[in-house]
Amino acid sequence: MATDSVSAVKTGKRSPGIQQTKLFRIYNHYRVVISLMLVALLFVEPVNFDTRFRFLDYYQFGVMGYFALNGFLAFIMLAGFQPRQQHITISILLDILIMHGLLFASTGITSGLANLVIISVAAGNILTPSRMGTFYAALAAICSLGISGWAILTVDGNGDDIVRAGSFGILYFAAAFVLQNISRRMMRSEALATSRAKSIVELEQINQQIIQRMRTGILVLDRYGQVRLANAAAEELLFGIPTDLARHTTRSRTLPQALKSGLDAWLKHPEMRTKPFQPAPTSPLLQVSFTQLDQEPGEQILVFIEDMSKVTQQAQQMKLASLGRLTAGIAHEIRNPLGAISHAAQLMEESPHLDASDLQMLDIIQRHSRRVNGIIENVLSLSRRRPANADLVDVATWLEEYRADFLQTQEETNPPTNVVLSIEPHIPDARFDKSQIEQVLVNLCDNGLRYSQQHSGERTIELRAGATADGERTYVDVRDFGPGIAPEFSHSVFEPFYTTDKGGTGLGLYLARELCEANQAHLSLIEDEQPGCCFRITFAHPGRMI
Known part of the structure; x- marks a missing residue:
């Protein structure tokens, strides 16, 4: 990168960098101040200064023109003009020529203006650390020697002027070589720093994408439980709202009470392991672990959230x-x-x-x-279960077709089968394997009809489709009107070989949850105050499925 920057400067075909533009602006401010001082000196009484000018009129005209040029450049740069490399080169060349013109019109190489030429050469080598910087020094040296030689030949100048001009030439070249070396080192360091900064930014972006796509939830909290950062998995596991903008939306979130209690207990006893918990009835069982990010007390705490059901x-x-x-x-x-x-x-x-x-x-x-x-x-x-072949499905239409097909298989039952269908308006589509999810619904509906008939004498269930709180995911509820499940057994219904039916195998609900997980959906038991049991299938966001 440093080689590319140097070569680009040599060709003069691109805009200078930000740092180079700032330096040129500073140099232009310096020129405005110098030209303003030279103009001010024109109005000082001649008796107070050496007035032995060779061409006073030309000197005055040159000073006024130099001030006008610098003022114009300062104005257009203030208006937003971005100088290119050729503009900087021309500006330095004009400075060297104008300064020597003022030397020529004033008292020659003995004038104090000769010291200003050193600054112009130095600025040129800082702004253009290439062969052009050496050319600035050579041009200034030739002009200085030319003025001194002309003065000796025409106006009986002192031979010391040649020595003085030679000394200035040595200073020009010394300044050029030293500053070119320093500038090249600075440019290489800046290019290296820019390259490393770019690499760090790229690594941060990669890390951010990795963290957001991790299935493990990650939270950053302060000791008071305020959420500082959360990835999408943590949003989904704790709050049920996955998002790609977690850092903008999680600061106002309140931690579930079980997690807040676990944090308080960990702060008092860091060696103690937090018990698994469920933040909501439809959420999976979660296990969290805490670790301190900083050694200073009261700083940030890193929380890992694992889905125990997985x-x-x-x-x-x-x-x-x-x-x-x-x-x-x-x-x-x-x-x-x-x-x-x-x-x-x-x-x-x-x-x-x-x-x-x-x-x-x-x-x-x-x-x-x-x-x-x-x-x-x-x-x-x-x-022998085959992998899911997910398609984007209009859940409302699909559920109506499923209900009609299911009722056809239940035509000769006594009492007759009744499936109540309720669909909320404008529910989003979902992506899943219809044959596998239909197998889940058949299992849930058969169980629901059996328990409803045993409890109430009627074969009635309710199918309900709606959208989650974030409005981005769809769920389907299967509710029966049976005796329900005792709270102490609610976490066991999905375990293999667990059944309350003497004629059952205990694998139906386990197989149903396995099929849902294969489609990145979640099957859960809803605990509410309504009669019977309600099983909910919550589908994944169709645009975030992995």
């Missing part, structure tokens, strides 16, 4: 995967004797010599044979 599901998936492989290996060996048992029971039922107790025993054999076969089928379906 960890639990991974452990259960490993367990069921092993169970599925085992079941797939021995399914043939189990089904053959199971089929023989079931067939023998069917043959025994046809015997006319069985009493009521024998028939009851045969019914137990048949029922449990079907249950064992159902367990094998469910475990095999888990191990």
Whole structure:
């Protein structure tokens, strides 16, 4: 980058950098002050100054013109003019020529104006640290020697003027070489600093994207629980509102009470582990860990938020995967004797010599044979589950079609099946695999109808679709009118092989949640004061799915 900057300066084909423009503005202010002082000196009484000018009229004209030129440049730069490299080069050349013209019209090389030429050469080498800077020194040296030589030949000048002019030439070249070396070092340092600053900005952007896309929630808090920073995962896990602008929207958020209590307990006992909690009924079980960002007390605290349901599901998936492989290996060996048992029971039922107790025993054999076969089928379906093929779905239209298809499969039930459908207006679309989510709904609807009939004698459920609080995600509720689930068992209903139905396998709700997770949706049990159970499927934002 430093080489590119130097070469660009040599060619003079680009605008100077910001720092170079600032230096040129400062130099132009200096020229305005110097030219103003020279103009002011014209109005001083001649008796107070050496008035042995060679060409007084030309000197006065030159001073006035130099002041006018510098004032004009200062005005247009104040108006917003951005000088290019060629403008800076021409300005330095004019300074050197005008200063030597004033020397020529005044008292020659012995005038104090000769010292101003050194400043012009030095400024040129700072603003143009290249071969052009050496040219400035050479031009100034030639002009100084020319003025001194002309004075000796025409006006009986002193031979010391040549020596003085030579001394000034040495100063010009010395200033050029020293300042060019310093300027090149500064430019390389500035280019390196710019390159590193750009790399740091790029790394910060990459880190920001990584943090925002992490599935682990990350919060930065102060010791009073005020949210300073949060990534999208933390927003979704704690507040249910994922956002890409978390740093602008989280400062006014209030922490869930369970997390605030955990923070207070950790501040008193840093070695204590915080208990898992749920910030809302539809939220997954969360585990948080705290760490101090700064050693100073009262500074920022970093919080990691883990979705415990995912960890639990991974452990259960490993367990069921092993169970599925085992079941797939021995399914043939189990089904053959199971089929023989079931067939023998069917043959025994046809015997006319069985009493009521024998028939009851045969019914137990048949029922449990079907249950064992159902367990094998469910475990095999888990191990053979295909990946989700998600499509963007109009949830309102899809739910109406699902209700019509489901009712067709329930036409001959007694009592008749009733599915109440309620859809809020303007709900957003969702992205999921329709066949897998329909399988989830069939499971939830069948369970709901069964428990509603057992409790109230009517096969009635309610399907409701709406939008979450942020208006960006869709949910579908399946509510039955059964006896409900006791609060102490609400966290166990999604565990494999857990069931309250003696004829169930305990895998239906677990399989339903697994299918939802495969579609980046979340299946949860809603705890409210209404009768029955309400299961909610909350779909992911269609534009944020990974």
